[in-house]
Amino acid sequence: MLDQDTKVHDESRQGEAFAPETISAQTYSKKFYIESYGCAMNFNDSEIVASILNQEGYGPTRNVEEASLILLNTCSIREKAELTVRKRLTEFKKIKQSTPGLLVGVLGCMAERIKGKLLEEEKLVDLVVGPDAYRSLPALIAEAETGQKSVNVLLSREETYGDISPVRLDNNGVTSFVSIMRGCNNMCSFCVVPFTRGRERSRDAYSIIKEAEELFASGYREVTLLGQNVDSYYWTNDAGTETITFALLLEKVALINPLLRVRFSTSHPKDITDEVLYTILKYDNICNYIHLPVQSGSTRILQLMNRTYTREWYMKKVARIRELIPDCGLSTDVITGFCTETEEDHQDTLSLMEYARYDLAYMYFYSERPGTLAERRYKDDIPEAVKKRRLAEVVELYRGHSQATMEKEVGKTFKVLAEGVSKRSDADLYGRNDQNKVVVFPKENFKKGDYVMVKIESCTSGTLIGKAVY
Structure with a gap:
């Protein structure tokens, strides 16, 4: 179950x-x-x-x-x-x-x-x-x-902790997160984040760049710019003479060093602009990977969720990403069984997934959270058994897509950042390619933190398996 x-x-x-x-x-x-x-x-x-x-x-x-x-x-x-x-x-x-x-x-x-x-x-x-x-x-x-x-438990409109250097508690010495903003203004009806983390505020851009520079100097080779909605990052200095958007921040971090790989999460579909896409395209060390949560494939349900876009608009955004960055990895979030969801709404979600064919998915059945707009406005009226059945269908469809996507990578060669020893064998290293796919390959003389060109020889539904090429 x-x-x-x-x-x-x-x-x-x-x-x-x-x-x-x-x-x-x-x-x-x-x-x-x-x-x-x-x-x-x-x-x-x-x-x-x-x-x-x-x-x-x-x-x-x-x-x-x-x-x-x-x-x-x-x-x-x-x-x-x-x-x-x-x-x-x-x-x-x-x-x-x-x-x-x-x-x-x-x-x-x-x-x-x-x-x-x-x-x-x-x-x-x-x-x-x-x-x-x-x-x-x-x-x-x-x-x-x-x-x-x-x-x-007081919320703040200013706090970003931008002056505090985090202690890397779970560090592998290779990859790390850098928080760029806090809070969220989107008010999706199912989500409690605006009430528990407050309104959006963007961290000082130069404190972000400094933190990323220090991580690189300490041997880290990948940073993920982090926020509830990174694409809406917008910082202006105290004098009002300089404004930095997310696309410009992304560029500034990429320019620290070509050996510093840059990712970001999470994106709201409404804020992924062409400016961001062109910035990704411009720099080889900005990964071709975007997390683009859809939540539902039904326009009616999206409106109830207050997602501010339609099914058709989202599909055009996916098409635009694939047009500009053909090999871009795409991931998503999906919620089944939201209030009043019909079988037709559910089929809309499945058909949108067929269109997007996500590389990675985080899938849940709806859980009403106290204090949200949905709790106040709508009745949680979908039986749990129906929610779970629909979730099972979403998962089954996704797994088929994932297997097919991984199989297409066999025979290709990718640049992989080695993150550590594989859990299954001390003789292997694991890392991720540009599209965020996990790759396992023989350790040989490589070590974590190395960039390795790996030719893919086989795969599972979740892992690419290959050997280094010289």
Whole structure:
């Protein structure tokens, strides 16, 4: 049976503890343990939190038993994530009962929405901190150490954490995220992000460039520019004499060094302009890969979702991308069973997927989230069994497309950035090509961080398999 979330070829991890191998266990007198859930923004936020805590004498640990502070960086996008976090908090409550002085805190998107339940009704946590309040963590921890419950979930119209250098908690030394903006203005009716992360604000462009430069100087060879809606990035300096759009920012990061590969995520279809596409086309080190969430193939459902485009408009955008960048990798998000969705609406989604033939897809059945516009306006009236059946059909169609797409790559040669040793064999390395497809090849004399030309000899539905060519 399909779970609520079906993520095919999803490289993100849920609820994993992070701590860099490079920080000595003896460096800090106090230890914090952090688990992150949800989107890449949450994982990046955990690195900002780690930087703030380092300044207060806390070092990260992967061992919860040696921590004096346990933090869960949470997600409210889907119900499953919240249920998982509650289960983990219950487990930590048991540890807390036998560990005097241990503090447990919740960060991120769940913080504001259910702070009362976590603090008072269920008494699961000592502190609750929203996404814009991480600078207040030291004061909140000090308050919690006195036995008081500590809360700061205020949203900000200015906070970008642009001056904080993140501690790379889950680093492979090769790829990293760089946050360029926070919040979202789109108000999609199914989404809670505008209410948990606030309005859009763009980070100082030169702080972004500096962070990317420092990563490259430290040996990193790929950065992903990150935001809820990166394409709407728009920064003006204090004097009002310089304005930088997303296309210009993309160019400035690409110009740092030809060996620095650049990706970005996530895009809203309405904001992918020709200017952005031409910038991708202009620079070899900007990857030919775009995440373009469609959510539904039905114009009627898209209107209920407040996505601001029609089925036909989206298809023209896909055509334009393929016209300018023929080999561009394309990924998407799909939600089945949104309010009032009919079989005809569902068939529209399947037919649009046939048209786009995505390289990668993140597929879910609809989960009503408290506080969203959809919860207030519409009835969640599609039976769960129908949602799951439609999701199964979407997944089956996608998997067929993915297999066919991968098979087309056999015999081709790609430039691959080696990211590390393959999980299946120490004799192999893995990395990704320009289109974000995973490639596995014999290690030979190569190491992570190397660019390797790999000829593809075979494939699975999710992996290209080849050998280096010289």
